[in-house]
Amino acid sequence: MTVSLHHCPAPAKLNLFLHVIGRRPDGYHLLQSVFQLIDRCDMLHFDLRADGRIVRTTDVPGVPEEQDLIVRALRLLADEFQRRHGRAVPGIDVAVDKILPMGGGLGGGSSDAATALMAANQLWQAGLSADELMALGLPLGADIPFFIFGQTAFVEGVGEAMQPVAGPDCWYVVIEPGVSVPTPAIFGAVDLTRDTKPVTISDFSRDQSAQNELGGFGKNDLQAVAVRLFPPVAQAVEWLGSYGQARMTGSGACVFCAVSSESKADEVVAQVPAAWKAWKAKALARHPLKSLLQNRAVVE
Structure with a gap:
């Protein structure tokens, strides 16, 4: 079994356009956009633990560990692992090299969470499909499914409905x-x-x-x-x-x-x-x- 995955990229995205076309009764806005991945990335590093704990080993200024989307996403995956396999996950350490700004519109926090879900799914041998990981991440953030989808996408709804589309090579x-x-x-x-x-x-x-x-x-x-x-x-x-x-x-x-x-x-x-x-x-x-x-x- 692999015990570590280092230098895992969490890329930024750009909204090539972003239209608000309506609003649902629950207050969520209905959007249309094209999400474009770019090669500016946070970098995450994962190491298995033996005690079942999920630990962020680096400080992220302004983001307490309990509120971090990375930690919250991994806890959801750990709960799903327990439900499917009838045993606890081995635990994981996560270190974050953070370069994407918070409040920048680049999706950095959601991208970090998506990278964590994809990496831990493999490290823990959890066995979730991409669609299952997308559904797991959606309640935490509407952008998380896109980063798991992992390609240029025409996005609708509140961000959960995606179709692949060719973006500019620039x-x-x-x-x-x-x-x-x-x-x-x-x-x-x-x-x-x-x-x-x-x-x-x-x-x-x-x-x-x-x-x-x-x-x-x-x-x-x-x-x-x-x-x-x-x-x-x-x-x-x-x-x-x-x-x-x-x-x-x-x-x-x-x-x-x-x-x-x-x-x-x-x-x-x-x-x-x-x-x-x-x-x-x-x-x-x-x-x-x-x-x-x-x-x-x-x-x-």
């Missing part, structure tokens, strides 16, 4: 404006657009085939609220907009722009004002952990 420049945007503040705003006309996956695919300008489909309905409440987001959108179609990802705060090459990304990053953190990232067609786990399984 580089992105991403700016962290230095603020953390709380998602409830955006979705709770009275001026949030909640009635954008629905689109179809073919609308997006046709636009990707026809357009010359990268990243031009649709809009982010949450952006208008975020730029009003958080001026640094507005400033980042305006500045990056001089290099292409700049928009916010998720509920913010990060702002991104697609560019045609790595050299162009380097050029733009070099010009970003010192007050902001900026970096480049490559679009990913598939979650990098999938290959890692498959290769380990073959070796074993």
Whole structure:
């Protein structure tokens, strides 16, 4: 049995567009989006224990262990393991190299939890399918199923309904404006657009085939609220907009722009004002952990 899995990537995602098309009676918003994985990743490291405990061995500023989506997801998986196999899991240590910002709209916490579920499923030999892991993670966060799905996706509902779609093969420049945007503040705003006309996956695919300008489909309905409440987001959108179609990802705060090459990304990053953190990232067609786990399984 494998006793450790180190250097497990938890990639960020970008919302290439994000439309709010309605609201359910329970208050949840109905969304349409395309989620694009990128190669900017947190890195997680897992080691089996002998005492059945689930322990986060590194500090994550601002996130107590009991509230961490990683720990909560692993506890759900441990409960499911107990139900299926009639015995307790051996336990696990989790170390986190955290680089994705919290409140950035990049899905970092959800991605960490998804990576933890996929890695522990293999380490514990729990035997859950990807669909079962997605269902297990959904109550913790609507983005978790996407990261387990693990490829560019046209997303609907509250984030749980996904279809694979071809995204652009490009580089992105991403700016962290230095603020953390709380998602409830955006979705709770009275001026949030909640009635954008629905689109179809073919609308997006046709636009990707026809357009010359990268990243031009649709809009982010949450952006208008975020730029009003958080001026640094507005400033980042305006500045990056001089290099292409700049928009916010998720509920913010990060702002991104697609560019045609790595050299162009380097050029733009070099010009970003010192007050902001900026970096480049490559679009990913598939979650990098999938290959890692498959290769380990073959070796074993």
